[in-house]
Amino acid sequence: MIKNSKQYFPYLITKLVPAFIILTTVTATYSSALANNKSHIFQNKITFKQTTTKQIAKPLMKQFSKSSEALNTEQIKQVAKQQNATIVQYSIIADESVVNGKTEAQESELYTWVIKPTGDVQFRKVDLKALGEIEKNSFLNLFRRHRRNLGARSEVTKGVKLEYNPKKKISSTDLQKLHQVLIKPIADLLPQKPDEQLIFIPQGELFSVPFAALQDEEGKYLIEKHTISTAPSVQILDLLYQRKNKGKGEQSFIPTNITGNELLIVGNPTAPKIPFKTGKEICKVPPLPGAEKEAKNIAEMFQAQPLIGNAATETAIVKKMPQARIIHLATYTLPNNCVEENSPGVIALASSERDDGWLKTEEIQNLNLKADLVVLASCDTALGKITGDGVIGLSRAFLGAGADSVIGSLWAVDDMTTAYLITELYGNLRKNTDKAGALRQAMLETMKKYPNPQDWAAFTLIGLF
Incomplete structure (x- = not known):
């Protein structure tokens, strides 16, 4: 959380619950x-x-x-x-x-x-x-x-x-x-x-x-x-479509035309200096070497500069987000309350004198984004609290903040196999494949090397394709 930022109502990320009995959705x-x-x-x-x-x-x-x-x-x-x-x-x-x-x-x-x-x-x-x-x-x-x-x-x-x-x-x-x-x-x-x-x-x-x-x-x-x-x-699908046309007209999403300033790539940030919650094992941020490799590979494709390690501070990332058309976050995520069975609500980034390094959902949803695509290359990032309006979590926070679509994961993903799949995803985007088509081709390519669906089927595209 960035210091001196305005406090908003608590954004609860709770355990998944059966919601099928609520017929007011x-x-x-x-x-x-x-x-x-x-x-x-x-x-x-x-x-x-x-x-x-x-x-x-x-x-x-x-x-x-x-x-x-x-x-x-x-x-x-x-x-x-x-x-x-x-x-x-x-x-x-x-x-x-x-x-x-x-x-x-x-x-x-x-x-x-x-x-x-x-x-x-x-x-x-x-x-x-x-x-x-x-x-x-x-x-x-x-x-x-x-x-x-x-x-x-x-x-x-x-x-x-x-x-x-x-x-x-x-x-x-x-x-x-x-x-x-x-x-x-x-x-x-x-x-x-x-x-x-x-x-x-x-x-x-x-x-x-x-x-x-x-x-x-x-x-x-x-x-x-x-x-x-x-x-x-x-x-919500209609609202996303209206918002895109209102802000960008019929401008197509063509990744090959995106400049360095419009591409925000984050990989393996240094762990925040201040613990999110003392004494909780799940709140300890491990290094993610696969995420760093992934970020460097993507940056090389687009001739951009990734934010890695100490450079990936919360302040630097939040500052760049409003200009970015692609936001890629290969980071560690954790629940707001550090309860293991709950879904992620906090993104761990490097800290600085101006922030604590913990980017929360309530902060994300109040950003003003223009991103065509946000990729959350971490564990369980497509999950959240089930409500009458779908799943409320990190992915929804980015959609609400202005992103057209989010790619998130449905379960705990392996660092290295994810790096392979995500690198394939961006390689396909470079060929002007639409977002859903790029993810599909990445899955098909990844399953050749890693045939277990646990390794290639975790990610899903939410929003506009």
């Missing part, structure tokens, strides 16, 4: 409308009903005079047309049941909408109760087991030390079961060409699904068939 508003009458899918306008959701959306909404208006059917179709992408929206429907005298929510159905750029809207549903009887387990418990195997932070891993294990392979059975529920029912509606854009808008815990690694019966990963990105909601 953007997704579930028209999910429940469809449940009552499937012939009027989007007749009810999408609205932000929860106070917390309004607060979360404010950093994006305040920039548009009409941003508080809900999206109707035609507007939702228009978003898909503007993006020239197929949008897939999920919603888990829950029933209440009494278990041991207590009322609990049990997932009953998965609703999925597919909105094509042509304006065509299709609906499919999966009976999760029937699936649970076959599997002898609920769908969300299957998903949580998969998350534990990845070493990802969540409520259900509380008290269990999670570490990256390169020898531990992800169960292909789990990936195929997730594919069977989330992808197979809509496979015939998805784009036929691999370079056509596919945007997933999940709900609740589904925001932490590694869609790229979902595997069909033939063993083919979804990323081999599609170019994938995610978004918090249809409305």
